[in-house]
Amino acid sequence: MKINDTLTGAALAALGLTILIHVQSFPPMPGQKVGPAMFPGLLAVGLLICAAGVILRGLKNLRAEGWFQWPAWIGQRRIAAGFVLIPLVLVVYAAVSEKLGFLPTAIAFLFSLCWIFGVRPRLALAVAIGGSLGIHYIFYKLLKVPLPWGILTPIAW
């Protein structure tokens, strides 16, 4: 997705300005001229200057590019679905993995992604189960990462 630089620049300017205002509330270091506000403050000023440059560039190209350029794949439903599914499964993982447990979440995670990328369902299921168990073994058994068991706690191994 291409966003015209005018919009990006405006967003950067807004960010710079917000930071510049926010850092004014930082307390100074006692007895010093410099404090925690100075460095981010300077960065914010830099961001404002750059934002102006980016906006100018954007305006120059605005007629040729338009505000937004949607990528060609947006019309291809399967590809678009795959692209959207990636952040979606990550959000779902973050939300439910602690309660549901690593293995059930990971199996659903892998199966849905494989399936959307065009792997045959039966193979996708095998990959999902095998892959989840493999990664679980590496991190839980070998590296001792406490991956949550969730609903599988009674049969934890």
Add this chain to the structure above:
Amino acid sequence: MLDHVYAAFGQVFEPYVLLVILGSSIFGLFVGAVPGLTATMATALLVPVTFFMPPVPAIACIVTATAMAIFSGDIPGCLLRIPGTPASAAYTDEAYTMTKNGQAEVALGAGLVFSAIGGLFGTLVLVTAAPALAEVALKFSSFEYFWLVLLGITCAIFIASENPLKGFVSLLIGLLIASIGVGNPAGFPRFTFGDPNLLGGISLVPMMVGMFAVSEVLRYAITADQPMLVVQDKIGNVFTGMWALTVKYPLSILRGSVLGTIVGALPGAGADIAAWMSYGMSKKFSKEPEKFGTGHVEGIVESGAANNSALAGAWIPALVFGIPGDSITAIVIGVLYMKNLNPGPTIFINNPVAVYSVFLVFILANLLMIPLGFLTIKVAKKILRVPRNILMPMILLFCVVGSYAINNSVFDVGVMLAFGLLAYLMEENGFPVAPAILGVVLGSMLEENFITSMIKSDGRLLGFFERPIAAGLGIVTIMVWLSPLILRIIRARRAGRA
């Protein structure tokens, strides 16, 4: 010094470490040979695993995997015309043309042999230059460090980005990200929004995994799988004729290795830029420039040596100053801090054994590259057939668990996703990612040295120029900043005269 070297030998030639080196070699060769998986991504994926290792094997793991990946990126470039890593992109067309002319062996062999030679050359420079530089750097105060970091990030923007303005934006975003949390001279929690997860700043590992691995998976999702058509069926002995090439192009090998090491050592520019520059240089100085593009091996010899020597070159500023030479060493610096091996000139005094171990692993990895690379070329067609629609979901799950493993917190999975999307959007819109990473890694160092210097000089900016080396570094930095302006004035004058 000699007993440190012996101790390093002892640490590296331990069965566990050797096993790690072998394992990461295979991993690196595989990742490099699969298009869409880069050497930087290999590093990002390895970090969560190295998190659980002692320092020497952890570093050995990364050094070996990246050296192997940069070589094996040549393989799909040669056989499919798809570079396996961006570092091979410069000569992919040339290598593919050679394959079509029935010379795949020569192209792959040149990639392999001269990668190893370039890598060894870069290592030699690293071994000799780094300790010498560290001697000098020991005398540096906060003023010198401030200018050095500033010069480093300046170089990154002017050399590594097509568009310096967007590079600057990217850098500023990185620096701002680095200022999140309590890690500042005043110890004041900045930009944490009251969230305890942000007090310590944003964890480096999930951020790197997001920017270098998740963004690649996103990119994979939108590039429909191309059918993998391998042109040449059987690959013969790749070592045939390599000695003849060495004798024919000694100057090219040397030039590629030297340029690669220098470009690698410059902050922000890594193996891919080294390869592009070296390929151009080779064409310029060649006796037969008209043959370039028609399946001529000379450019591959030179830039193949360059991209591997850049890897070692990037470690010079990383070890001596804590300033990364490329995206890979940016991640490495994070790992060094996690292992309490804080980079800087004192690492050579406090941890000489670890430093010599790094040197040894570099030599070992580049030697090991020859036999393992040979085997990889033999099974290349099988690797190229690995279904990426199965591989990518697995990589994504690995990213999730790896990010989670650092703090055992799903918050980091969110961080990973956010930075994956950010990196994807940035690249789509022409904002380079490398300066942002550099900003994140160098942010606290820049601020600390800036604030310390300001306090020492009592707020006088002239104080930044009062020590000779600091003044020199400061003037060079400012000149680099002004260079676009000066160039424009010169051009305008010339145009006016003509």
